[in-house]
Amino acid sequence: MTRRITLAAAQLGPIQRAEGRDVAVGRMLRLMEKAHQRGAQVVVFPELALTTFFPRWYEEDLAQANHWYETALPSNATAPLFEAARRYGIGFHLGYAELTPEGHRYNTAVYVHPSGQVVLKYRKVHLPGHRDFDPVRRVQHLEKRYFEPGDLGFPVIRAPIADTEANIGMMICNDRRWPEAWRVLGLQQVELVMLGYNTPSLNAENKGFEAHHLRVAHSHLSIQAGAYQNACFAVATAKAGTEDGHELFGHSIIVNPQGEIMAQATSWDDELIVAEADLGMCELGRRTIFDFARHRRPEHYTRITAQTGSEAPPRWQT
Ligand code: CDV
Numbered sequence: 001m002t003r004r005i006t007l008a009a010a011q012l013g014p015i016q017r018a019e020g021r022d023v024a025v026g027r028m029l030r031l032m033e034k035a036h037q038r039g040a041q042v043v044v045f046p047e048l049a050l051t052t053f054f055p056r057w058y059e060e061d062l063a064q065a066n067h068w069y070e071t072a073l074p075s076n077a078t079a080p081l082f083e084a085a086r087r088y089g090i091g092f093h094l095g096y097a098e099l100t101p102e103g104h105r106y107n108t109a110v111y112v113h114p115s116g117q118v119v120l121k122y123r124k125v126h127l128p129g130h131r132d133f134d135p136v137r138r139v140q141h142l143e144k145r146y147f148e149p150g151d152l153g154f155p156v157i158r159a160p161i162a163d164t165e166a167n168i169g170m171m172i173c174n175d176r177r178w179p180e181a182w183r184v185l186g187l188q189q190v191e192l193v194m195l196g197y198n199t200p201s202l203n204a205e206n207k208g209f210e211a212h213h214l215r216v217a218h219s220h221l222s223i224q225a226g227a228y229q230n231a232c233f234a235v236a237t238a239k240a241g242t243e244d245g246h247e248l249f250g251h252s253i254i255v256n257p258q259g260e261i262m263a264q265a266t267s268w269d270d271e272l273i274v275a276e277a278d279l280g281m282c283e284l285g286r287r288t289i290f291d292f293a294r295h296r297r298p299e300h301y302t303r304i305t306a307q308t309g310s311e312a313p314p315r316w317q318t
Pocket of ligand 1 (some may be wrong): 200
């Protein structure tokens with residue numbers, strides 16, 4: 001049985017600080033309509049898709065930042081996305097800032113079934129950046145201030161998509177650089193990883209030089225390796241362009257289990273890219289090179305969970 005589904009990455013151009021959710025949602029609706037016209041059954045929107053990437057702005061008092069967060073989904077502002085999903089029979093992935101009734105703040109993503117039900121929720125585990133205002137940095141990256149590390153692990157669920165079912169999982173932006181995150185998904189037989197990102201074109205940490213072209217290369221390298229080594233598809237969707245004066249690279253991609261890029265965005269604006277995925281392709285890797293049950297040696301991987309930072313090795317003695 002072939003298990004074909006049509007995947008779309010709905011890249012968003014910049015969303016300025018002054019723009020409301022209505023602007024972002026209006027643009028997302030146009031992308032969903034386009035996705036429908038192009039036969040997509042799953043649409044992946046970026047990380048924090050409803051607003052500007054607000055962790056670049058410092059607020060002393062966290063309560064003053066509450067307007068960036070969603071306290072419920074759907075809300076009045078996001079309901080049109082859920083309606084469009086129902087109208088077109090499309091499932092969608094949405095990244096947003098979540099403020100829970102208990103006051104917890106997470107960088108979150110959900111996958112929403114065309115019926116409007118939330119199938120899967122994920123909260124970003126690897127939060128980059130810093131907690132306090134850093135006067136040395138030209139651009140702040142305050143994810144550690146605005147979010148707690150996710151508390152849901154890396155869940156995978158088997159969910160209906162189009163006429164078949166797929167094992168779906170998620171990561172958010174910086175997670176894609178961590179092979180541990182991919183492997184935890186791979187160990188649950190993930191077939192489709194959805195991930196959104198907001199990645200600046202420049203490394204603003206001022207601790208060394210990273211060539212501009214390598215920023216995109218490192219992103220693609222991580223996603224292609226993750227998909228290949230865990231025998232899954234990945235849809236990686238950017239927010240792109242100059243947002244609040246700061247450049248985010250686009251280069252959204254859809255990758256197959258061989259690690260090949262099937263489709264890639266070429267603009268730094270709203271852009272839909274589409275690729276047809278045969279989920280049966282995940283079997284080859286899973287049954288051969290990456291047959292985990294036959295080849296993994298977890299007894300030699302204990303450092304992965306026992307240790308956080310690296311340790312210097314013993315010095316060779318003559
Ligand atoms: N939003 C992110 O997680 N961005 C990071 C940047 C700061 C390096 C990323 O890994 O793309």
